[in-house]
Amino acid sequence: MLTAGLLAPLSVAIAQDGDEIMDFIDGRYESTAKLARTIWEYAEVGYQETKSSTLLQQTLDGEGFSIEAGVAEIPTAFTATYGSGEPVIAILAEFDALPGINQDAVPTRLLIDEKTAGHACGHNLFAAGSIGAAIAIKHWLAETGTSGTLRVLGTPAEEGGSGKVYMVRDGLFDDVDIALHWHAGDRNSAEARTTLANRSAKFRFKGVSAHAAGAPEKARSALDGVEAFNHMINLMREHVPQETRIHYVITAGGNAPNVVPDFAEVFYYLRNPEAKKVKEIWKRIEAAAEGAAQGTGTDVEWEIIHGNHPVLINETLARMMDDKLRTVGGVSYTAHEQAFAEEIYATLNQPELMLGSQEEVQPFSIDLGYGSTDVGDVSMMVPTVGLNTATWVPGTSAHSWQSTAASGMTIGYKGAQVAAKTLTLAAIELFENAKLREVATAEFHERRGKDFVYEALLGNRLPPLDYRE
Numbered sequence: 001m002l003t004a005g006l007l008a009p010l011s012v013a014i015a016q017d018g019d020e021i022m023d024f025i026d027g028r029y030e031s032t033a034k035l036a037r038t039i040w041e042y043a044e045v046g047y048q049e050t051k052s053s054t055l056l057q058q059t060l061d062g063e064g065f066s067i068e069a070g071v072a073e074i075p076t077a078f079t080a081t082y083g084s085g086e087p088v089i090a091i092l093a094e095f096d097a098l099p100g101i102n103q104d105a106v107p108t109r110l111l112i113d114e115k116t117a118g119h120a121c122g123h124n125l126f127a128a129g130s131i132g133a134a135i136a137i138k139h140w141l142a143e144t145g146t147s148g149t150l151r152v153l154g155t156p157a158e159e160g161g162s163g164k165v166y167m168v169r170d171g172l173f174d175d176v177d178i179a180l181h182w183h184a185g186d187r188n189s190a191e192a193r194t195t196l197a198n199r200s201a202k203f204r205f206k207g208v209s210a211h212a213a214g215a216p217e218k219a220r221s222a223l224d225g226v227e228a229f230n231h232m233i234n235l236m237r238e239h240v241p242q243e244t245r246i247h248y249v250i251t252a253g254g255n256a257p258n259v260v261p262d263f264a265e266v267f268y269y270l271r272n273p274e275a276k277k278v279k280e281i282w283k284r285i286e287a288a289a290e291g292a293a294q295g296t297g298t299d300v301e302w303e304i305i306h307g308n309h310p311v312l313i314n315e316t317l318a319r320m321m322d323d324k325l326r327t328v329g330g331v332s333y334t335a336h337e338q339a340f341a342e343e344i345y346a347t348l349n350q351p352e353l354m355l356g357s358q359e360e361v362q363p364f365s366i367d368l369g370y371g372s373t374d375v376g377d378v379s380m381m382v383p384t385v386g387l388n389t390a391t392w393v394p395g396t397s398a399h400s401w402q403s404t405a406a407s408g409m410t411i412g413y414k415g416a417q418v419a420a421k422t423l424t425l426a427a428i429e430l431f432e433n434a435k436l437r438e439v440a441t442a443e444f445h446e447r448r449g450k451d452f453v454y455e456a457l458l459g460n461r462l463p464p465l466d467y468r469e
Contacts, residue, residue, distance in 0.1 A: 018327070018425065021136055021139075021140060021421075021424055021425070021428070022328075022421055024136055024139055025132060025133075025136050025417065025420050025421050025424065026417070028132060028135065028136075029413070029417060031132075032128050032129070032131075032132040032413065032416060032417060032420065033128075033410070033413040033416075035055070035056075035059065035127070035128040035131060035132075036124050036125050036127070036128035036129075036407075036412065036413055036416055037124075037408060037413075038055060039052045039055065039056075039095055039119070039123075039124035039127055039128065040105070040119050040124040040407055040408040041408075042055075042097075043097040043115065043117040043118050043119055044095075044096065044097055044117070045096060045097055045098070045099050045117050045159075045468040046096040046156060046157030046158070046159055046160065046161035046163070046467065046468050047074065047075075047076060047096075047156055047157045047161055047163070047463065047464070047465045047466075047467065047468065048076075048468060049076045049095050049096050049097075049156050049157075050075070050076060052076075052095040052096075052124075052127070053069075053075075053076040053077075053078060053095065053154055053156065056078075056093065056095065056127055056131060056154055057069060057078050057080065057154070059131055060080040060131065060134065060135075060152060061080075063082075063134075063135050063138060064082060064138065065080035065081060065082045065134075065138070065152065066080065066081045066082070067079070067080050068080075068081075071167065071170065071172060072163075072166040072167045072169070072170035072172060072463070073166065073170070073462060073463055074156055074157075074163060074166060074167075074463050074465070075465070076154070076156040076157075077153075077154055077155065077156050077163060077166075077167060078153075078154040079151055079152065079153055079154070079172065080134070080151070080152040080154070081149060081150070081151045081152075082134075082138045082141065082149070082150045082151075083138075083141050083147070083148055083149045083150050084147070084148075084149055085147045085148055085149060086147075086148060086149070086177065087148050087149070087177040087178065087430065087431060087434075087437060088148070088149040088151060088175050088176050088177050089137075089148065089149070089150055089151070089176075089177065089178050089179075089180065089427050089430050089431060090151045090152070090153055090173065090176045090178070090179040090180065090382075091130050091133060091134050091137075091150070091151070091152050091153070091179075091180050091181070091423060091427070092130065092153055092155055092164070092179060092180070092181040092375065092378070093126060093127045093130035093131060093152055093153065093154050093155060094123040094126040094127060094155055094156075094158045095123050095124065095126070095127040095154065095156070096123055096156055096157050096158055096159050096161070096163075097117040097118055097119050097120075097121075097123065097124075097159075098117060098118060098119070098120045098121060098159055098399060099116065099117050099468060100116070100117070101117060101118035101119075101120040101399070101401070101404055102115045102116065102117075102118055102401075102404075103118055103120075103401040103404040103405050104405065104408075105404075105405050105406075105407075105408030105409040106405060107340045107341075107343035107344045107347075107405060108343065109347075109401055118401075118404040119404055119407045119408070120398065120399045120400060120401070120403050120404040120407070121158075121159065121183075121184065121398050121399060121403070122183070122184025122185075122391050122392070122398070122403060122407045122412065123158065123159075123184070124407055124408075124412075125184045125391050125407055125412050125413070125415060125416040125419075126182065126183060126184060126416075127154075128413075128416050129182060129389075129415075129416035129417070129419035129420045129423070130152065130181075130182070130419075130420075130423065131152065132416065132417070132420035133180075133419070133420040133421075133423035133424045133427070134150060134152045136420065136421075136424045137150050137423075137424055137427045137428070138150060140424070140428060141431070146431055146432070148431045150427070151176065153167060153172065153173075155167060155374070157463075157467075158373060158374055158375075160200060160269075160305065160306055160467070161305075161306055161463070161464065161467055161468075162306035162307060162308055162374045162377075162458055163374060163463070164374035164375065164377055164378055165306070165307070165308065165374050165377045165456050165457075165458055166463045168377045168378060168380075168381055168454075168456070169456055173378060173381045173382050174381075176382045177382070177383070177430075177437060177441070178317070178382065178383050178384070178385070178430050178437060178440065179378050179379070179382050179383070179384040179385075180384075180385060180386065180423050180426060180427060181375055181378075181384065181385075181386040182386050182387045182388065182389065182419040182422070182423060183386065183387075183388050184388070184389070184391040184392065184398075184403070184407060184412065184415065184416075185388035185389060185390065185391060185392065185398070185415075186353060186358075186390060186392045186393065186394050186395055186396045186397075187353060187357060187358070187362050187388060187390055187394065188325060188330045188331070188358070188360065188361045188362060188387075188388065188389050188390050188418065189325075189361065189362040189387065189388045190318055190321040190322035190324075190325045190361075190364065190385075190386075190387040190388075190422075191318065191322070191362065191363075191364055191365045191366065191367055192313045192314070192315050192318035192319075192364075192365070192366045192367070193311070193313070193365075193366075193367045193368070193369045194273070194310050194311045194312070194313050194367075194368055194369065195308075195310050195311045195368075195369050195370075195371055195372050195373055195375075195376055196243070196245065196271035196272060196273055196310060196369075196370055196371065196372045197271065197272055197273065197274060197275040197277075197278045197307075197308060197309050197310045197372065197376065197457065198245075198269055198270060198271040198272075198278065198306075198307065198308050198372040198457075199269075199270050199278050199279075199282055199304065199306070199307040199308075199457050199458070200267065200268060200269045200270070200304070200305045200306050200307070201267075201268055201302045201303055201304045201305055202251065202265055202266070202267050202268075202302060202303050202305060203226070203229065203265065203266050203267075203268060203289050203300060203301075203302045204263070204264075204265045204300065204301055204302065204303070205222040205223075205225035205226050205229075205263070205264045205265070205292075205293060205296075205298045205299070205300050206222055206262060206263055206298060206299045206300070206301075207219065207220035207221050207222035207224070207225065207260070207261065207262045207263070207264075207296070207297070207298040207299075208220040208260070208262055209259055209260050209261065209262035210260050211258065211259070211260075212257065212258045212259060212260050213258060216260065219260035220260075220262075220296065220297040220298050221260045221261060221264075221296065221298070222254075222261050222262055222263050222264035222298050223253050223254050223260075223261045223264040224296040224298070225264060225292050225293050225296045225298040225300060226250060226253065226264040226265070226266045226292075228292035228295055228296050229266065229288055229289050229292035229293075229300075230248060230250075230266065232288040232291065232292060233246060233248070233268075233285065233288055236284065236285075236288065240272075240281055241272060241277060241281075243272060243273050243368075243370075244270070244271065244272045244277070244281060245269070245270070245271040245272075245370065246268070246269070246270050246271075246285075247268075247269050248266050248267060248268045248269070249266070249267050250264070250265070250266050250267075251265045251266065251267050252264055252265040267305075268285065270282055270285060271370070271372055273310055273368060274310070275309050275310065275457060278307075278457065279457070286302070289302060303461075303464075304458050304459055304461060305458070305464055305467050306374075306458050306464070306467075307456065307457025307458035307459075308372050308373060308374045308376045308377060308457060309376040309377050309379075309380050309457065310372075310376050311373065311375055311376045311379045311384070312376070312379040312380055312384070312444070312447055312448060313366065313447065314379070314383050314384060314385055314440055314443055314444055314447070315366065315443065316383075316436070316439050316440040316443045317383060317384070317385035317440045318364070318366075318385055319364065320385070320426060320429060320436065321385050321386070321387050321422065321426050322361075322364045322387075324422045324425040324426045324429070325361050325387055325389075325418075325422045326361050327422075327425060328418055328421045328422050328425070329359075329361070329418075330358055330359040330360050330361060330390060330418065331358040331359065331389070331390045331411070331414045331415055331418060332358075332359055332414075333358070333411070334410075336410075337410055337411050337414075340393075340406075340409070340411065341355055341358075341393045341394075341411065342355065344393040344396065344402050344405065344406065345393055345394070345395060347402060348393075348395045348396060348397075348402065351394065351395020351396075352395055353394035353395045354394060354395075355393070355394055356394070357390070357394045358390035358393075358394055371398075377454075377456065380448065380452070380454060381454060382444075383440045383441055383443070383444040385426070387419065387422055387423075389415040389416070389418040389419045389422075390415050390418070391406060391407060391411065391412040391414075391415030391416060392406040392407070392411070392412070392415075393406055393411065
């Protein structure tokens with residue numbers, strides 16, 4: 001594990017450059033905020049983020065990065081590279097929005113006319129903060145003459161599309177030494193948190209349509225197949241490991257009550273801390289689908305949409321990131337932001353954090369999170385570390401109108417600045433501290449296991465570019 005002694009010599013050297021780097025990032029605040037707001041307004045869902053991806057590429061191209069667009073057979077995925085030689089430090093940048101979320105950047109519930117998606121997970125901030133860090137690191141590399149390669153990976157469709165998995169599968173991380181990421185949140189934290197492995201699929205039932213009153217005996221309802229399937233899975237919940245999460249939404253169920261539907265579809269997610277358990281439970285889900293079809297006289301087929309490994313913790317890197325986050329500190333509100341936050345806070349259901357905690361950094365811990373992310377697959381291939389910053393009002397849940405609102409205004413932008421500064425300091429440490437990289441890599445191999453063989457939980461399928469259509 002990392003010791004304080006490993007970091008001490010370089011911490012002094014970095015501190016001498018730190019004020020200049022922080023000033024540089026502060027001087028770019030308006031540019032970062034504009035980038036975040038523009039992507040917030042675009043609110044493009046997975047694999048459809050054409051304008052957002054183009055904007056990010058243009059921004060990095062203007063800063064002297066070499067751009068490769070459309071990587072891993074994904075039109076909106078890209079890499080941006082600066083420098084040469086080793087080490088290769090990567091920064092991830094997400095930018096997809098969530099469908100069905102519509103909210104203006106105000107502290108009361110207010111829809112935007114004709115808008116059908118929103119940045120309820122703060123990926124507009126993720127993108128802007130990562131690009132802000134990349135530009136600052138590039139500036140530092142150029143000013144100091146430090147050797148090494150900085151690579152930004154524009155990673156689409158994190159929300160259920162597993163964009164990073166295809167990028168991993170395509171070898172885009174094969175030469176990377178360390179990968180850095182961050183995420184929007186309601187707190188400042190660099191804890192070593194793993195996630196749940198997951199897999200999803202769309203189950204499509206096909207039956208026979210007929211008049212629901214005049215000739216029901218001639219029909220076989222595809223919706224009956226979906227409902228029987230759902231009932232069987234809900235009974236199964238009692239008989240799976242406790243940490244398992246299963247959730248679904250019926251995406252097609254017919255069009256008129258008096259027409260027996262000949263097509264119905266249900267979209268399922270399965271999660272568990274272990275990829276092995278996900279694969280085991282998934283076999284039972286597939287068997288239930290087949291049983292439901294047989295029992296209702298319908299046919300069923302399914303399409304795996306996405307699948308993610310759990311995040312592989314790297315405590316060495318997490319403690320380093322925690323140190324950098326504490327150097328940067330939290331988020332302070334203006335009077336306007338405080339009023340905004342108080343109004344939002346009053347709408348929250350049992351918030352875990354108090355107002356004011358955005359100014360603090362949470363204690364370091366090693367923890368299990370119940371979300372899932374395709375960062376997990378990156379972490380199985382290369383030592384990976386991230387952080388969360390208080391881009392939302394404390395106590396705010398992701399995927400809510402409250403998170404969407406804060407992601408489109410200055411509270412969110414300030415959190416992105418904290419992330420940019422922290423990632424920059426972490427990258428500088430990694431470029432200069434070979435011993436830190438060595439220790440982190442050794443821990444990575446130990447945790448992953450000598451017999452590990454990577455297998456994407458989504459199989460060999462091509463990217464589902466139409467999964468949000």
